[in-house]
Amino acid sequence: MNNRKMRAFMSTLLLATALSAGTARAAESAAPATTTTAPTARPWMDRTLSADARADLLLREMTVEEKKLLVFGYFGSPFKERNYVPPAGIRMGSAGYIPGIDRLGIPAQWQTDAGVGVATQRDSSEPMRERTSLPAGIATVATWNPALARQGGTMIGKEARLSGFNVMLAGGINLVREPRNGRNFEYGTEDPLLAGIMVGAQISGIQSNNIVSTIKHYALNAQETGRFVLSANIDEAGARMSDLLAFEIAMERSNPGSVMCAYNRYNGDYACENDFLLNKVLKGDWGYKGYVMSDWGAVHSTAKAANNGLDQESGYIFDKEMFFGADLLGKALADGSVPMARLDDMNRRILRALFDHGVMDNPVAVEDHKIDYDAHAKITRADAEEGIVLLKNQGDLLPLAAGASRIAVIGGHADKGVMSGGGSSTVFGRGGNPVPGTGPKNFPGPIVYHANPPLAAIQARAGGTVAFDAGTDPVAAAKLAGDSDLAIVFVNQWTGEAMDFALTLPDNQDALVAAVAQANKRTIVVVQSGGPVFMPWLKDVGAVLAAWYPGTAGGEAIARVIYGEVDASGRLPITFPASLDQLPRPKLDGEGLPDGTKFDVSYMEGATVGYKWFDQKGHKPLFPFGYGLSYTDFSYSGLTAAVGSDGTLTLSGSVTNKGARTGKAVPQLYIGPVGGGWEAPKRLAGWQKLELAPGASSRFSVPVDTRLLATFDVAKKEWVVKPGRYKVWLGASVVDLPVTTEVTLKGNRFSAVKSK
Numbered sequence: 001m002n003n004r005k006m007r008a009f010m011s012t013l014l015l016a017t018a019l020s021a022g023t024a025r026a027a028e029s030a031a032p033a034t035t036t037t038a039p040t041a042r043p044w045m046d047r048t049l050s051a052d053a054r055a056d057l058l059l060r061e062m063t064v065e066e067k068k069l070l071v072f073g074y075f076g077s078p079f080k081e082r083n084y085v086p087p088a089g090i091r092m093g094s095a096g097y098i099p100g101i102d103r104l105g106i107p108a109q110w111q112t113d114a115g116v117g118v119a120t121q122r123d124s125s126e127p128m129r130e131r132t133s134l135p136a137g138i139a140t141v142a143t144w145n146p147a148l149a150r151q152g153g154t155m156i157g158k159e160a161r162l163s164g165f166n167v168m169l170a171g172g173i174n175l176v177r178e179p180r181n182g183r184n185f186e187y188g189t190e191d192p193l194l195a196g197i198m199v200g201a202q203i204s205g206i207q208s209n210n211i212v213s214t215i216k217h218y219a220l221n222a223q224e225t226g227r228f229v230l231s232a233n234i235d236e237a238g239a240r241m242s243d244l245l246a247f248e249i250a251m252e253r254s255n256p257g258s259v260m261c262a263y264n265r266y267n268g269d270y271a272c273e274n275d276f277l278l279n280k281v282l283k284g285d286w287g288y289k290g291y292v293m294s295d296w297g298a299v300h301s302t303a304k305a306a307n308n309g310l311d312q313e314s315g316y317i318f319d320k321e322m323f324f325g326a327d328l329l330g331k332a333l334a335d336g337s338v339p340m341a342r343l344d345d346m347n348r349r350i351l352r353a354l355f356d357h358g359v360m361d362n363p364v365a366v367e368d369h370k371i372d373y374d375a376h377a378k379i380t381r382a383d384a385e386e387g388i389v390l391l392k393n394q395g396d397l398l399p400l401a402a403g404a405s406r407i408a409v410i411g412g413h414a415d416k417g418v419m420s421g422g423g424s425s426t427v428f429g430r431g432g433n434p435v436p437g438t439g440p441k442n443f444p445g446p447i448v449y450h451a452n453p454p455l456a457a458i459q460a461r462a463g464g465t466v467a468f469d470a471g472t473d474p475v476a477a478a479k480l481a482g483d484s485d486l487a488i489v490f491v492n493q494w495t496g497e498a499m500d501f502a503l504t505l506p507d508n509q510d511a512l513v514a515a516v517a518q519a520n521k522r523t524i525v526v527v528q529s530g531g532p533v534f535m536p537w538l539k540d541v542g543a544v545l546a547a548w549y550p551g552t553a554g555g556e557a558i559a560r561v562i563y564g565e566v567d568a569s570g571r572l573p574i575t576f577p578a579s580l581d582q583l584p585r586p587k588l589d590g591e592g593l594p595d596g597t598k599f600d601v602s603y604m605e606g607a608t609v610g611y612k613w614f615d616q617k618g619h620k621p622l623f624p625f626g627y628g629l630s631y632t633d634f635s636y637s638g639l640t641a642a643v644g645s646d647g648t649l650t651l652s653g654s655v656t657n658k659g660a661r662t663g664k665a666v667p668q669l670y671i672g673p674v675g676g677g678w679e680a681p682k683r684l685a686g687w688q689k690l691e692l693a694p695g696a697s698s699r700f701s702v703p704v705d706t707r708l709l710a711t712f713d714v715a716k717k718e719w720v721v722k723p724g725r726y727k728v729w730l731g732a733s734v735v736d737l738p739v740t741t742e743v744t745l746k747g748n749r750f751s752a753v754k755s756k
């Protein structure tokens with residue numbers, strides 16, 4: 001859609017929204033009173049009051065019918081297969097919509113996906129919104145730079161606001177327990193501290209725009225195969241020390257207005273009607289005051305879901321019934337199976353979040369003409385280039401010097417653009433999809449590329465001749481590589497929602513790389529993927545870059561790293577396995593089962609996730625967690641571990657740039673009990689990202705979250721730090737830790753219940 005058409009379309013929508021005042025369908029079923037209450041008579045709009053007090057004041061004014069309205073959300077796009085026509089107030093092509101209540105000045109909740117920017121549902125019959133896309137979540141985490149994560153969040157939150165959305169379904173934090181999971185690209189990867197800090201930073205950036213951000217998918221939604229039916233089974237201590245800890249850390253740092261419960265079952269019960277997850281842990285132990293919204297199609301009951309902690313049903317048409325719709329909820333209230341107090345609590349939580357995050361005080365409107373795409377391109381580029389991980393660089397093949405040479409660029413549609421991940425999170429970049437018609441026809445396809453071609457960015461810097469070959473015929477590609485001074489091969493592994501993926505590159509791309517590498521030793525491979533892939537050709541190529549899905553400025557970012565305009569400073573936030581038999585579950589559970597067949601996934605590894613599993617088992621991965629080369633060299637020294645009078649452990653160390661170029665180091669600190677006793681020999685305890693000029697040193701200190709020194713006592717709901725000796729490591733990745741020390745901890749116990 002061109003901009004003019006888009007704007008005309010959006011203003012029609014706005015008009016429709018204004019006229020609908022509560023929307024057609026909602027008005028039919030609930031008929032809220034439409035008398036206008038004068039603003040002066042709205043004491044809840046007094047900004048000097050707390051969000052709690054304001055929510056209470058407003059709740060008191062609401063009728064039961066109005067209360068039913070706020071807990072029921074509609075899908076924000078037409079769904080032809082189900083003959084679904086969304087209500088009039090939606091933002092077309094969006095994820096969801098909850099009608100507002102004009103009488104009380106409660107705005108509609110307009111919900112948009114997701115973590116990389118303002119997405120558009122592709123089932124929408126309308127043309128797509130074109131917006132800035134950040135690199136994939138996994139790429140942002142690979143920057144190990146929380147300031148960038150926050151900046152990216154602030155940017156996409158701003159685009160969400162200016163696109164008329166006040167709820168952004170962003171903050172994917174599920175730990176990567178299954179490298180084949182098609183949604184790993186959206187998530188915070190495999191370590192609870194890294195995930196918690198990075199995703200928390202993104203959420204706080206989003207919410208700085210006076211909109212709500214929704215952390216998801218709570219919890220253990222670790223594979224897409226069978227996601228609607230599987231039961232993720234795990235022992236409580238293991239969950240508390242891994243996936244739940246990731247949520248907890250991110251939420252403490254960002255106070256998300258909403259939590260999205262997941263599709264899957266958790267220890268038998270659906271996550272969206274799971275008393276343990278929602279009532280006991282989230283709202284009980286963690287004292288969460290925001291609201292729980294369901295994933296789209298994740299609700300299975302009225303009374304059980306409401307009583308066990310779900311506050312808002314989302315995206316109606318995806319659930320089999322309108323479980324929280326006026327009829328079913330009305331019946332449940334009438335027969336007492338859902339107490340009125342619970343409906344009040346659901347509403348209070350939603351309203352509190354809207355007050356707490358400025359949604360009530362700062363209404364959104366569609367003002368997309370105000371989006372500064374040039375400024376936003378710089379933000380996404382900075383994120384992408386710091387997230388690119390240099391995995392191999394034999395003989396310092398990279399960075400390339402600008403100057404006359406013959407370069408072959410091969411494959412991956414590098415002449416057209418860069419790849420993005422598939423599913424509800426997909427953002428359509430400006431200029432549309434330059435490679436239409438690839439991948440699955442239906443959701444989560446087709447594959448969307450962003451029109452920021454690496455080829456043009458390389459050409460702009462090369463100074464010599466740059467020839468492109470599509471890479472479909474390895475023989476022709478090898479011929480071009482043989483006739484060139486060096487070859488840059490782009491290989492792509494598309495992943496997406498609702499599916500899981502093999503770790504082997506598709507479409508004969510391994511054969512392509514092998515053929516090119518045979519023809520020219522100076523072969524650089526740029527991998528675009530949503531997670532780890534196997535690299536059977538690794539020993540034969542000169543250099544490898546993991547570029548993930550690099551977002552709408554991805555082509556520029558890749559070229560800037562290749563030409564050394566910035567250091568290669570990404571570090572792997574995830575283990576690249578060498579083979580499937582190294583995984584806790586070499587065979588993907590549920591694979592091949594008829595759709596809808598319930599099955600269990602046993603997360604018997606508990607908190608031994610990712611690098612911890614590899615460390616514990618002594619497996620040698622293809623590339624370890626934390627790994628990534630720079631264009632300079634760093635050394636590590638001066639490790640100390642100091643226990644403060646309050647018992648807090650602070651780790652300090654130094655890093656020095658020994659090379660001749662400015663570079664960014666990511667010194668990592670790990671800790672583990674001498675003699676063992678944890679789920680793994682060591683845990684990530686902290687890190688820093690530091691830019692250093694040649695010869696420069698920097699000293700840094702990291703206070704360690706005491707939960708990372710503890711195990712979880714389920715019976716007492718306490719974190720337990722055992723007294724004794726602990727080993728501390730400092731270095732460049734989980735397997736490259738040259739500096740160590742030891743520290744004695746006195747040991748202590750503390751409650752996992754926040755109110756205590």
Ligand code: BGC
Pocket residue numbers: 095113114169216295296315424
């Ligand atoms: C996804 C969510 C998403 C929602 C709305 C679901 O399929 O699992 O992550 O926010 O759709 O589009």
